[in-house]
Amino acid sequence: MIINAVISIAFASIFLGCGGSETPQVDESSTQSEETTRAVTSSNNGCWKVEDKASVGYAELDDKIEFHFRDDTTCQKIANARVTFAGVTKKTNFSGRVEFPASLIEDMMDDRVEFLVTKNGYVTYQTELGVFTGSIWKHRFLLSKSLKPDQVKFVLEWSKNPRDLDLHFKTDNYHIFYGNKNNSGGQANLDVDDVSSYGPETILVQKIDSSKRYELFVNVFSPSNERIRGQNRATVSVYKDEVLDRVIELKNESSRKIDILTVDNGDITYLK
């Protein structure tokens, strides 16, 4: 009996292990918290799980370009977002995914194409995507829910490598980063320290004091043989005045500390 029971359990484990990863069978409380907070998902590689990473990128081999969208705070998949890419508009499905024909960009060697994403309740995401030899490096996007008028938000996303980037926001009387996520007198906070590829790391500032100077930078925490270069890229999205002010793409960065912007008299100066 005992042997049979052990075999049954082992067989059940193997069976559940084959494709059941979307719905963990073990701990319902952890599943629930994964849907509602970011702290749990961060320990499992941020907003993007292993299966997302495996699927993204290979679509181009199938003559398709695939984009995925999630909420930058809850990591929930965003359905019915309207996505315009290279002049073609489509909507995301229930998985927050949308596909476009690769033929839209296959002849582009080094170009930029329009990218516009709209969704009720979210800040419009409008930028240009870099295309190199008919391919796009960034396939995963995070959207921000609408912000309050004074809030400023910085979202750092990156590739598989370097595995650990850190976002820093510093002024006279506080320095927000992984070692001090909240201690700013309620003025700013970092949500999580992602240490295992992709991010995001998000710093939300409640209000910029126009009498102070601020600086935002990215630090490469990973060993010196991991740098932002080649296909290993990163972006910092800057939200200000309730809109996406800029998406800064980082590539071929030889230094560990990468200065992104400063704020003086309430005005942003981009250093990239």
Ligand SMILES: [Ca+2]
């Ligand atoms: Ca980090």
